[in-house]
Amino acid sequence: MIIKKIFNNNAILAKDSEKNEVVVMGRGIGFKKNVGDKLDEELIEKTFILKHKDASEKFKLLLEDIPTEHVALCYDIIEYAKNILSVELNDYIYVTLTDHVSYALKLFEEGLNRPNALIWEIKKFYPKEFQIGLKALEFIESETNKKLPQDEAGNIALHLINAQVNKSNSKVEDIAKQTKMIQDILNIVKYTYNITLDEKSLNYERFVTHLRFFFQRLNKNENIETEDDFLLKQVKIKYKSAYDCMLKIEKYLEKDLSDEEKLYLTVHIQRVTQR
Structure with missing residues (x-):
């Protein structure tokens, strides 16, 4: 690998044998080096290969403003998340999560806290991502000796939800809005039937999962269509x-649903409200 740019002693931009740009990190990897020098590959600890050009450019800009240890820390969090979730994450996670965590640490040092209004909903609807968020807080505390509040576990979870490939066209704000809407729909069901829903039941889990995919279809203006309305009748x-x-629920959504969407929603409501 040939050095193309030196961000600092511990992070450089290089070109591999196939002329691909890669960001590599390692203790002292850029020390007393110059652009055009051959890279000592034994010093490489972390390698970032961002295939999306825009994400790659933003990540390089980020490296000029954010402490290298924050970048390395978020790399470990993202690798951990990939292993636990067993999904592909969008390249932008290296930009968005690193930027977020670094800023959260800066606010913490200034004694400021950003409360997460959706923390309860995130815990409930995205438990796996939230648990990763909690683990990320442990990573952060271990590396920086700063104990960030649990709200940040929710914020990290939102970034992970957003970065999952099938949601790659969404923004973190969209995921937050969707999470609130799921809660609103559950409240409509609860208050209509005047019951407490069993959140540990399989039917509850199926209903929430259906709503998550339902909102993805709404966002893409997709509907499940059928010409046979016999079942709905x-x-x-x-x-x-x-x-x-x-x-x-349809009135709350302010959208005309297809017969098939109405059918599925009705069946799920029936199931989730039965004891």
Whole structure:
């Protein structure tokens, strides 16, 4: 590898044998080196290969403003998240999460805290990502001796949710909005039936999962379509209360749903409200 740019003693931009740009980090990897020198590959500890050009350019800019240890720390968090979630994450996670964590640490030093209004919902609807967020706080404390509040575990979880490839066109704000809307829909069901939903039940889990994919379809203006409305007519009669509840949800969404979406929502409402 040939050195193309030196960010600091511990981070450089290099070109590999196939002329691909890579950011590499390691203790002293750039010390007393110059652009054009051959890289001592034994010093490499972390390698960033960002295929998305825009993400790569933003990441390089980030390296000029953010402490290298913050970048290395977020690399470890992201690698841990990939292993736990077993999903591909969008390249932008290296930019967005690193920027967020570094800023959170800066605010912490200034005695400021950003509360996460959705912390309860994130815990409930995205438990795996939230647990990774909690683990990330342990990583951060271990490396920096700064104990960030639990709200930050929720913020980290939102970045991970956003970075999962099937949500790559969303923004963190969109995920936060979607999470609130899921809670609103659950409240409509609870108050319509005047019951407490069993959050540990399989039907509850299925309903929340359905809503998550349902909102993805809404965001993409996709609908499950069918020309046969026979089933919906049957369900409308058989599960009248669930159907009426579904209509309240449709009104809340301010969107005309397809017959198939109405059918699925009604069936899920029926299941989740049965003891």
